[in-house]
Amino acid sequence: MDGAVPLFRMEGISKRYGGVRALEKAELSVTSGSIHAILGENGAGKSTLIKVMAGVVAPDEGRMMLDGSEVSFASPAAANQAGIVCIFQELSLVPELSVADNIVISDPPKRFGMIDRKAQRRIAEEALARAGAADIHPLALVKDLPLSRRQMVEIAKALARKPRILILDEATSALTAADVAKIFGVLKRLRSEGLALLYISHRMNEIAELADQCTVYRNGRNVASYAAGSKSDNEVVELMIGREYSHIFPPKPVRAPATAAPVLEARKLSWTDRLDNISLSVDAGEVVGLGGLDGQGQRELLLAFFGVLRGLSGQIFIDGKLVTIASPAKARGDRIGMALIPEDRKTEGLMLPMTVRENLSFAALDRLSRAGIIDRAAEQRLIDDMVGLLAIKTAGLDIPVGALSGGNQQKVVIAKWLMRQPRIILLNDPTRGIDVGTKQELYQLMRKLADQGAAILFYSTDYDELIGCCDRVLVLYDGAVKRELVGAEITERALIASALNIHGEEMPVGQGADA
Amino acid sequence: MSETTIGGIAGRMPKFIRRADPAVLTAFACIVLLLFVGSLYSRSFLSPEYLLQQLKVASFLGVIATGMMLVILLGQIDLSVPWSVAAGAMMACAAAAYGPVGMALAIPFGIFCGVLIGVVNGIGVAYLRIPSMIITLATNAVAQGLMVVYTGGFSPQDSATPAMRYLATGFAIPGVPNAVVIWALIGAAMVFVLTRTGFGRTVYGIGNRERAAYLSGIDTRRVVLIAFAVSGGLSAFGGVLLAGYASKAAQSMGDAYLLPSIAAVVLGGTSILGGRGSYLGTVAGVILITLLQSILSVMQMPEAGRQIIYGVVIVAMLLLYGRAPASR
Amino acid sequence: MKDWRYWLAEQRGTLLAFGIFIVMFTIYTSNHPAGFTANVVQTASNKGVLLAFVAMAQTLVVITAGIDLSVGMIFLLTNCLASWLVIGTGIETAFGVVAVLGTGLLCGAINGAIVIYGRLQPIVTTIATGAVYFGIALLLRPFPGGSVNEDLADALTGRLFGVVPASLVALLAVVLLVWVPFSRSVLGRAAYAAGSSEMAAYMSGVPIRRGKFIAYALAGLLAAIGGLFLTFFTYTGEAAYASGNAYTLFSIAAVVLGGVSLFGGKGSAIGAIFGALAFRTIGDLLFVFDFDPLWQPLFQGVILLIAVSLGAFALFRVRNRLEWFL
Amino acid sequence: EAEIVKGPSAEPDCFAPWAADTQFFKFPKKEGPYRIALANGYIANTWRIQMVQTAKAYAAQPEVAAKLKEFKVVSTGEDVPAQISAINNFIDSGYDAIVVNAQNPTAFGPVIKRAKEAGVVLVAFDNILDTKDAINVNVDQKGLGELWANWLIKHIPNGGKILEVRGVAGTSVDTDRHNGIHEVLDASGKKWEVTEVIGKWDDGVAQKASADAIATNGPFDGVTGQGGDTGIVQAMIDAKHPFVPFGGETENGFRKFCAKFAADGLKCSSAGTGPAQVAVAIKTAIAALEGQVVPQAVKLPLAIVEDPNLKEGEDYFPDQSDNFFVGNSFPTCGINFTAQEIMGQSKENQ
Numbered sequence A: 001m002d003g004a005v006p007l008f009r010m011e012g013i014s015k016r017y018g019g020v021r022a023l024e025k026a027e028l029s030v031t032s033g034s035i036h037a038i039l040g041e042n043g044a045g046k047s048t049l050i051k052v053m054a055g056v057v058a059p060d061e062g063r064m065m066l067d068g069s070e071v072s073f074a075s076p077a078a079a080n081q082a083g084i085v086c087i088f089q090e091l092s093l094v095p096e097l098s099v100a101d102n103i104v105i106s107d108p109p110k111r112f113g114m115i116d117r118k119a120q121r122r123i124a125e126e127a128l129a130r131a132g133a134a135d136i137h138p139l140a141l142v143k144d145l146p147l148s149r150r151q152m153v154e155i156a157k158a159l160a161r162k163p164r165i166l167i168l169d170e171a172t173s174a175l176t177a178a179d180v181a182k183i184f185g186v187l188k189r190l191r192s193e194g195l196a197l198l199y200i201s202h203r204m205n206e207i208a209e210l211a212d213q214c215t216v217y218r219n220g221r222n223v224a225s226y227a228a229g230s231k232s233d234n235e236v237v238e239l240m241i242g243r244e245y246s247h248i249f250p251p252k253p254v255r256a257p258a259t260a261a262p263v264l265e266a267r268k269l270s271w272t273d274r275l276d277n278i279s280l281s282v283d284a285g286e287v288v289g290l291g292g293l294d295g296q297g298q299r300e301l302l303l304a305f306f307g308v309l310r311g312l313s314g315q316i317f318i319d320g321k322l323v324t325i326a327s328p329a330k331a332r333g334d335r336i337g338m339a340l341i342p343e344d345r346k347t348e349g350l351m352l353p354m355t356v357r358e359n360l361s362f363a364a365l366d367r368l369s370r371a372g373i374i375d376r377a378a379e380q381r382l383i384d385d386m387v388g389l390l391a392i393k394t395a396g397l398d399i400p401v402g403a404l405s406g407g408n409q410q411k412v413v414i415a416k417w418l419m420r421q422p423r424i425i426l427l428n429d430p431t432r433g434i435d436v437g438t439k440q441e442l443y444q445l446m447r448k449l450a451d452q453g454a455a456i457l458f459y460s461t462d463y464d465e466l467i468g469c470c471d472r473v474l475v476l477y478d479g480a481v482k483r484e485l486v487g488a489e490i491t492e493r494a495l496i497a498s499a500l501n502i503h504g505e506e507m508p509v510g511q512g513a514d515a
Numbered sequence B: 001m002s003e004t005t006i007g008g009i010a011g012r013m014p015k016f017i018r019r020a021d022p023a024v025l026t027a028f029a030c031i032v033l034l035l036f037v038g039s040l041y042s043r044s045f046l047s048p049e050y051l052l053q054q055l056k057v058a059s060f061l062g063v064i065a066t067g068m069m070l071v072i073l074l075g076q077i078d079l080s081v082p083w084s085v086a087a088g089a090m091m092a093c094a095a096a097a098y099g100p101v102g103m104a105l106a107i108p109f110g111i112f113c114g115v116l117i118g119v120v121n122g123i124g125v126a127y128l129r130i131p132s133m134i135i136t137l138a139t140n141a142v143a144q145g146l147m148v149v150y151t152g153g154f155s156p157q158d159s160a161t162p163a164m165r166y167l168a169t170g171f172a173i174p175g176v177p178n179a180v181v182i183w184a185l186i187g188a189a190m191v192f193v194l195t196r197t198g199f200g201r202t203v204y205g206i207g208n209r210e211r212a213a214y215l216s217g218i219d220t221r222r223v224v225l226i227a228f229a230v231s232g233g234l235s236a237f238g239g240v241l242l243a244g245y246a247s248k249a250a251q252s253m254g255d256a257y258l259l260p261s262i263a264a265v266v267l268g269g270t271s272i273l274g275g276r277g278s279y280l281g282t283v284a285g286v287i288l289i290t291l292l293q294s295i296l297s298v299m300q301m302p303e304a305g306r307q308i309i310y311g312v313v314i315v316a317m318l319l320l321y322g323r324a325p326a327s328r
Numbered sequence C: 001m002k003d004w005r006y007w008l009a010e011q012r013g014t015l016l017a018f019g020i021f022i023v024m025f026t027i028y029t030s031n032h033p034a035g036f037t038a039n040v041v042q043t044a045s046n047k048g049v050l051l052a053f054v055a056m057a058q059t060l061v062v063i064t065a066g067i068d069l070s071v072g073m074i075f076l077l078t079n080c081l082a083s084w085l086v087i088g089t090g091i092e093t094a095f096g097v098v099a100v101l102g103t104g105l106l107c108g109a110i111n112g113a114i115v116i117y118g119r120l121q122p123i124v125t126t127i128a129t130g131a132v133y134f135g136i137a138l139l140l141r142p143f144p145g146g147s148v149n150e151d152l153a154d155a156l157t158g159r160l161f162g163v164v165p166a167s168l169v170a171l172l173a174v175v176l177l178v179w180v181p182f183s184r185s186v187l188g189r190a191a192y193a194a195g196s197s198e199m200a201a202y203m204s205g206v207p208i209r210r211g212k213f214i215a216y217a218l219a220g221l222l223a224a225i226g227g228l229f230l231t232f233f234t235y236t237g238e239a240a241y242a243s244g245n246a247y248t249l250f251s252i253a254a255v256v257l258g259g260v261s262l263f264g265g266k267g268s269a270i271g272a273i274f275g276a277l278a279f280r281t282i283g284d285l286l287f288v289f290d291f292d293p294l295w296q297p298l299f300q301g302v303i304l305l306i307a308v309s310l311g312a313f314a315l316f317r318v319r320n321r322l323e324w325f326l
Numbered sequence D: 001e002a003e004i005v006k007g008p009s010a011e012p013d014c015f016a017p018w019a020a021d022t023q024f025f026k027f028p029k030k031e032g033p034y035r036i037a038l039a040n041g042y043i044a045n046t047w048r049i050q051m052v053q054t055a056k057a058y059a060a061q062p063e064v065a066a067k068l069k070e071f072k073v074v075s076t077g078e079d080v081p082a083q084i085s086a087i088n089n090f091i092d093s094g095y096d097a098i099v100v101n102a103q104n105p106t107a108f109g110p111v112i113k114r115a116k117e118a119g120v121v122l123v124a125f126d127n128i129l130d131t132k133d134a135i136n137v138n139v140d141q142k143g144l145g146e147l148w149a150n151w152l153i154k155h156i157p158n159g160g161k162i163l164e165v166r167g168v169a170g171t172s173v174d175t176d177r178h179n180g181i182h183e184v185l186d187a188s189g190k191k192w193e194v195t196e197v198i199g200k201w202d203d204g205v206a207q208k209a210s211a212d213a214i215a216t217n218g219p220f221d222g223v224t225g226q227g228g229d230t231g232i233v234q235a236m237i238d239a240k241h242p243f244v245p246f247g248g249e250t251e252n253g254f255r256k257f258c259a260k261f262a263a264d265g266l267k268c269s270s271a272g273t274g275p276a277q278v279a280v281a282i283k284t285a286i287a288a289l290e291g292q293v294v295p296q297a298v299k300l301p302l303a304i305v306e307d308p309n310l311k312e313g314e315d316y317f318p319d320q321s322d323n324f325f326v327g328n329s330f331p332t333c334g335i336n337f338t339a340q341e342i343m344g345q346s347k348e349n350q
């Protein structure tokens, strides 16, 4: 690698946001025909770096060289022109436009000065097929697609632009193993076609499988660059977090059979065509996982418990007593004591422009106020506790929560619910886009809460997490519970097999087997 | 490092200034500038009587803009202001026709009518999820229709009661018109609600992201409903005060308050998209608009020139401090 | 293929507006003493087309997630200007028309420039520029008056072949010459994209500023076409503040009835046209039902309330409450 | 098609010609009973409501009702095209006569043409039409301004500072009244310093504008207001402005003040024509349909009451609303409504 002329180089890039140094003389060089992984914990500056590269953010200092000559991009369009295409995690699809419109959005095919819809559709179909997402109808509106499908559209859109450098910022974080496998196939083919790929992910196994070259960032600087496979996972993680690292998952306690009624129990829950006769129970102190491919009804199930869905049939019992939960307001009330860590922290968990303080106490305002008036001393105490407990890294309580890095934002969402001391905690893929260090803290927290008597229902798209954290896992398929895995039965093989609704024996081991 | 340099100067300033939005400070600076420009034309623009009178007149707009601000903070808008104002004034005067009981209940009844309009708006926006811009337009039309029917049919009684007169033009505190006191009280209550109560936090939360507020277990629809009801009530109360000021109610009395109330709130730095803004800003916006209208009126500017200057000044002031941050 | 279902979903707002209009208009004409005659249709279309132009203008801005509270005033301003300029020989008249349309375009462009490059919120910006435009209109016409090329006016407000209202044909022409090219152009799509999600559009390298700017500018142009028609219809210019405001507010109602989302990114000017025609028919219904004159405003208000609430029925189908929040 | 004939008209006391050269119409006689429509524009203010109620009451009077098959009222709001369309619709629906309070005097050219072709009698009142092809029932707006100016000259013989509160900018009524005032003042040869503010014929707006003017440009030696006069006096009271001669409209509230403070210097000339002019317009329309000779422009008498002559219970009504316009009768036309009768109608009926 050393001898190859880099296709693209960044030197001495710095970027500040007020007092925050997002990047500090960061360097990066990218070569054609290779996949370059970028690693770093939350807030290390990875996204900022690629935003600079993609023309979204103007750097304070530093220079960039493409093919050996200096360049600067005034806008994402300019970067596109130069062949740099970036898949941002979730910001760049236009929801009210169709999939096809989105795929060709930066440069639609034209006839007589107007957009040629036939050609547009052809391009879209090709791109979707290349991304392995031919099942997505090009006329469907993006807003009607689930997150995982949207990410596939993002990828198709990037491919349609015929990039020289393709950047994926946590582009797989909402994808399931099956989609990830497809995408990996595509990425590897692109590499062999001579593209340079930049890949940001917090999933170590993905990086191990995909990357040729890795660069680790910490606090806005690049701390190490090495050929993939030349360092052990533990070494990499230590580079990222700058400290020693061990045991990612806390040990699972041996649990005595429950004597009391389960804290949360569902019988024959059905809802439209998404939930089909689901029965389950969660005991106090238990962490129950929800597995399966994405979009099999896991999210709906959590929303059903939380009182969001209308026209639900079946029964829900809390502590053995039948309840009806008509709204989140009721779900969080003292009788039920439920909390939901929602899927998308930016639109469902937080009010980004509001301060960290206001976000933290938002769900607990009723408890913190008397006669409607907020007891600010009590609020401050509780917030201090939570910031301490979750080690939330923030420049202050009165800055907008949107200025925190993804991982810390997620911690705020969790802390905001812990302020109510919930007895039932529903988690909807809470570690999406979170670095290993933070993940570890979360796993430990989850176990701690369970040990304190909480009943936890935990949906994750990451099988490792389900294996490492859960006492039991229910695998959903097409809205129904297909299989229950208990204790040692929870293995990757079993999870994948039941997710695909096939027998374990027929399943090839390893997801990226097509490499 | 920035801590120490700023700390030196800021440390000596009162806390509320240190925390104030730059937009609000600029708005107040614009007020001073406006008065200065006015005083070049005539010394009387700086006379205490004139200023006090402006404050009095501003308080009607102030009361109405308070309700408007609450709704705008939610990311909504209330276009039913004109006829909420008129209905409040007319119904209060109407109630006064019904003997001593009517006299006593006149003001609450007027406000109640405004609240009713607000409740219809609130139900439409919160429960039927009709965009506020259109449902409030429709309720405005309905309120107008009701008032026309009422006026034509019932030998309308439209003189303000002594109590209304007193509220709008009397002096409980020597030198300070009651209307100003009332505005100050309502404003103080609003500041308290917005900053110290759960309701206020929720309003900001919904304005920023209603989905997240809902998933936090807030009954967001109730909050929206209440906010619209309050807005309707405050509009009607503004109408009651206006009726007291003019000593009578008239159908068209609210027309002149819709666009100025929106402009005042936004000039005060509140985001029309919701979720951001402070009441102090609205106070500044209200005074700005009132002064601007008054100065232009007294300067004998023909209507055409007045409209042009009014528009240009608003744009200029917003360009000075109301710009959204650059995207990069 | 189930392509048609996607098409249907996309056009639902437009079709609903069309449906509402047809129902109302049928009620109207079937109860009209004169019935469904060329005269009645011509009268209704002349009146409806004016609002349709203004509603189209509003649509363009609303698509970008903005709002233009100055459309009514541009409409007045161009009306006043046309009452000075659109007169005389064919050439003079043509120049007048061009000048009037250019003025509208300029007004729209000013709005756009302030909103986009000045980064101000559209509502207040257009409240303020609306005041300016009205002031200029008042300068042009301190009191009602002026005149217009009556041959042209009669031709455009009359009938073609004795049956087809010329104003409808003009409306169709404007749709074909302005709306269709805009909506199919790259900049038009940029306007939609910016309205739906400005951040996403920006990140995707869409020319959002130019897209929004052209939308505002064309909105001014369409409002000016409306103003021109107003002049043809009334032979005069008048700076009537209340009327300008009324058109602005009506245009918002029409746009919503036409299925255009006030949150931006969704809807079409065709829908808004039917929304405008439907809205106008509400007023016409007063002729065919014998209401006490004092109850008429209430009747109109209630119909409007019902019409805007129609969309709420879709709410009962929503099974996931999160869909309430966009 | 009406023929143009020589005067005098029928009922010359009521249908007084506007000027010496006013033409007279004689429409072909039609057999009754007639279908008559009233195309109103804006409705949501007291004047218009009072006007519509008066129209209904007049049409319901037995001798009038006997001549009418149908009397229909439609209010179209502030929008001129809507009103034009309304008239078109009435023509298409075969109404015999259409009475209109026009939103814009100059905009109705095409409709007037159509009405003429269809043989429909078009009568405009209040805001009249700028045409010789329709009948106008006129108020002498400019004369009103002249009247007020003369009143001020009479009471302030040496000239002085005047507050002029104008109406809605851009309307012909405002312009005519304003011109009337200024022509007379200028012709007086005295030195006048006039402060103009805009009151929009609305008490609240007028009050605020007057208060500002008093605080900055006052005190004044005389006031004239086109409307919203109750608010103007209220502003004077609030500012403790001395009472001065005042030329204004006919609102009950204004006249109440005039009566109350006359001794303190509020010498008023209160003049205008009330909403009952609609009845004159209807009467004219019926006369035209009956084939009688009517002037193209009818001159309405002004209802004038000046300072020492304000009589309680006749010129003003202390227990009644401030908002209605007192001058509501035209005795020469046999139209003798009182405002109370009109505005209290349904209450009494109930």
Ligand SMILES: Nc1ncnc2c1ncn2[C@@H]1O[C@H](COP(=O)(O)OP(=O)(O)OP(=O)(O)O)[C@@H](O)[C@H]1O
Pocket: A017, A018, A020, A021, A022, A023, A040, A041, A042, A043, A044, A045, A046, A047, A048, A049, A403, A404, A405, A406, A407, A433, A435
């Ligand atoms: N627009 C902004 N305003 C303020 N601070 C910002 C902004 N963007 C990024 N930051 C800050 O810059 C730092 C680097 O952020 P960045 O998003 O680049 O980290 P990251 O490595 O992508 O983290 P993650 O793994 O969570 O995505 C963080 O501390 C973040 O809070």
Ligand SMILES: Nc1ncnc2c1ncn2[C@@H]1O[C@H](COP(=O)(O)OP(=O)(O)OP(=O)(O)O)[C@@H](O)[C@H]1O
Pocket: A043, A047, A048, A089, A170, A352, A401, A402, A403, A404, A405, A406, A407, A409, A432, A433, A434, B327
């Ligand atoms: N222009 C901006 N103004 C304010 N805040 C911003 C801006 N751009 C980004 N941010 C915020 O700064 C933080 C870092 O931005 P970034 O897009 O990298 O998110 P992230 O940390 O990668 O989140 P995720 O892990 O979900 O990808 C985010 O929380 C984002 O909301």
Ligand SMILES: [Mg+2]
Pocket: A046, A047, A048, A406
């Ligand atoms: Mg990132």
Ligand SMILES: [Mg+2]
Pocket: A047, A170, A406, A433
């Ligand atoms: Mg991230």
